[in-house]
Structure formats: C-alpha cells, structure tokens
Amino acid sequence: MVVPAWQAEEFIVCCPGCLTLETLWFKGKTMQPTRKFEQKEGGLVYHDCGLTDRPCRLYLRFGKGS
Numbered sequence: 001m002v003v004p005a006w007q008a009e010e011f012i013v014c015c016p017g018c019l020t021l022e023t024l025w026f027k028g029k030t031m032q033p034t035r036k037f038e039q040k041e042g043g044l045v046y047h048d049c050g051l052t053d054r055p056c057r058l059y060l061r062f063g064k065g066s
C-alpha cells in the first residue's frame with residue numbers, strides 16, 4: 001500500500017444549483033483537480049453545471065483524529 005507524502009482530506013461537496021453531492025480530495029486548502037469541479041480564487045469550489053453562480057458547500061467527511 002502506497003501512502004502519499006501529503007495528508008489528503010476527503011470532503012463532501014454540495015452544489016447549490018443542481019444539488020449534486022460528490023466527494024473531493026483536498027491537499028491542505030488545494031483541491032485535487034476533477035472534471036466537474038473547479039477551485040477558484042479564495043478557495044471556493046464551483047460546479048460546472050452552470051445552474052448557479054454560488055460556490056458549492058463543503059463538508060469534511062472524516063475527522064483528523066487525535
């Protein structure tokens with residue numbers, strides 16, 4: 001099993017336009033690139049559905065532990 005050198009965190013992203021839910025990985029505050037979501041200035045994440053100009057909401061899926 002390969003353990004990445006960086007600590008990735010898993011977030012649930014919720015688009016306020018189409019209400020889709022997806023899982024995204026972040027390295028620190030940087031989103032790992034995906035086809036459907038784009039991270040813009042200020043760290044906000046936007047869905048590519050074009051149904052809303054508002055950023056997606058992010059929920060941390062797992063706690064960091066102790």
Ligand SMILES: [Zn+2]
Nearest residue numbers: 015018047049
């Ligand atoms: Zn959407």
